Amino acid sequence: MQILQTVDALAARGAEITLVTPEPNGACRPEDILGRPLHPNVTLKQVDDWRRRWWYPSRSGRRFYRMAADLVRRSTDIDALLVRNLKLAEALLRIHSRPPLVFETHEVFVRTYAEDHPRPTRKEQTKMATLRQREGGVYRGADGIAALTEWLVDDLRDEYGVDTPVAVVPDGVDLKAVADLAIKLTWNDPPDLLYLGSLHPWKGVEHLIKALPKVQSARLVVAGGPSSRVEELRQLAGFHGVVERVVFLGAVAPAERFNTINAADLCLLPLSDTSIGSRYTSPLKLFEYMALGKPVVAADVPALRSIITSHENGVLVPVNDVEQLAEALNVLLADRSAAQRIGDAARLRAQDFSWESRADKLIELVLRVGAGECVESRVR
Secondary structure, three states: OHHHHHHHHHHHOOOOEEEEEEOOOOOOOHHHHHOOOOOOOEEEEEEOOHHHOOOOOOOOOHHHHHHHHHHHHHOOOOOOEEEOOHHHHHHHHOOOEEOOEEEEEOOOHHHHHHHHOOOOOHHHHHHHHHHHHHHHHHHHHOOEEEEOOHHHHHHHHHHHOOOOOEEEOOOOEOHHHHHOOOOOOOOOOOOEEEEEOOOOHHHOHHHHHHHHHHOOOOEEEEEOOOHHHHHHHHHHHHHOOOHHHEEEEEOOOHHHHHHHHHOOOEEEEOOOOOHHHHOOOOOHHHHHHHHOOOOEEEEOOHHHHOOOOEOOOEEEEOOOOHHHHHHHHHHHHHOHHHHHHHHHHHHHHHHHHEHHHHHHHHHHHHHHOOOOOOEEOOOO
16 A cells, blocks of 8 residues: 555656556455556556466565566666665666665664564574675665654664665655545544554554553444454453454455544554564554544654654553553543544644655655666675
């Protein structure tokens, strides 16, 4: 979704975009995700993905990386490359004479890997060393880096000591899609508290369930995640005696996400104090909650502190603090006029995070690093 929104906004700003991807799994079309066709300035080029063939022996993406590199070598009208995948960036950086490459980073991989493996085995240590070499090579070889947050920039500079030109480009919200909605103004009975997104442990959804027994009459609606993870959370809800107050919607079609948010009364983003949860995240769902005027209760982490001013356009609570999370929810549930004021301020704040604004920052970075000029590869 993030890639499609970005290229669509770049095209709307006048760029001619070729989006190269492996063929999708199933009948997945851009309009199924965006809710509308891609901008006509976007050419979608989907190449064969042999990994889905029963006779293909490998799950590696190397064949796609080679095909993408060959496409770049054969093309004469590419002004710049925008890449998110480390291995693909590594392959493209090896091209001797190529267009400027901007790498979009969402995390310092060695740091998040180390946090996930606090006592690494020998095999994991080897993998981390390989990851460090690959990641450092991409950061040093790229002509520009687009990072989601300023804290991510600080950490990649600290980890690798690179001086590559960097721009901070937060994610955004589709304001046009929001404008087409009839915003729900009345509250449900009982009120619905919504979490929408993936159910990775660093998202902190467990704390919502643990806080629910202390929250006055309200339902927790959890949208997203695989069935195995949903079952884990359902069991947790049973342990805390709130299974009847938790509604698991499962996966929500991307084009339906705004309707799901619109139906809620309060929205939640608990997060964790991991690097990816506190310093690197630029949550699409936060901007979407806010654009729909929803009062948001979220974790008080640096990445969210730069967006939310607590008790003005959202409420921030200490990470992992179930008591204060429940208290914040009870205050908003009891004072709906205050909740409305916070939601109105959130809607205004969300205007600063359109996908078009993100596209402007990316275009500025591309121009700064010399779009339209071939560069000599710095990867050896």
